[in-house]
Amino acid sequence: MLAEIQQALHDKALAFRKANTQDAKTYEDLKKAVEIGFAFSHWCGGADCEAKIKDETRATMRCIPLEQSGGPGTCVYCGKAAAERAIFARAY
Numbered sequence: 001m002l003a004e005i006q007q008a009l010h011d012k013a014l015a016f017r018k019a020n021t022q023d024a025k026t027y028e029d030l031k032k033a034v035e036i037g038f039a040f041s042h043w044c045g046g047a048d049c050e051a052k053i054k055d056e057t058r059a060t061m062r063c064i065p066l067e068q069s070g071g072p073g074t075c076v077y078c079g080k081a082a083a084e085r086a087i088f089a090r091a092y
């Protein structure tokens with residue numbers, strides 16, 4: 001019973017995040033995505049990029065999902081090679 005409730009809550013949270021998360025391939029996309037929800041973007045791992053994104057968009061990095069789709073790409077901010085994608089969102 002408890003496990004079912006937890007599973008339902010987890011599914012709901014996941015569905016919510018999926019519905020509100022946009023693949024943001026460019027910095028412009030990221031800016032638009034964080035206006036309404038989450039941005040899922042490649043990030044080089046640099047603290048500088050994270051700080052600049054936060055300064056300019058008020059969005060902070062939330063997590064690096066274990067499920068990485070799409071493979072490596074380029075950092076949404078600096079354009080350097082990025083192995084992972086992270087989720088960015090504004091604090092409410």
Ligand SMILES: [Zn+2]
Binds near residue numbers: 044045046077079
């Ligand atoms: Zn970067």
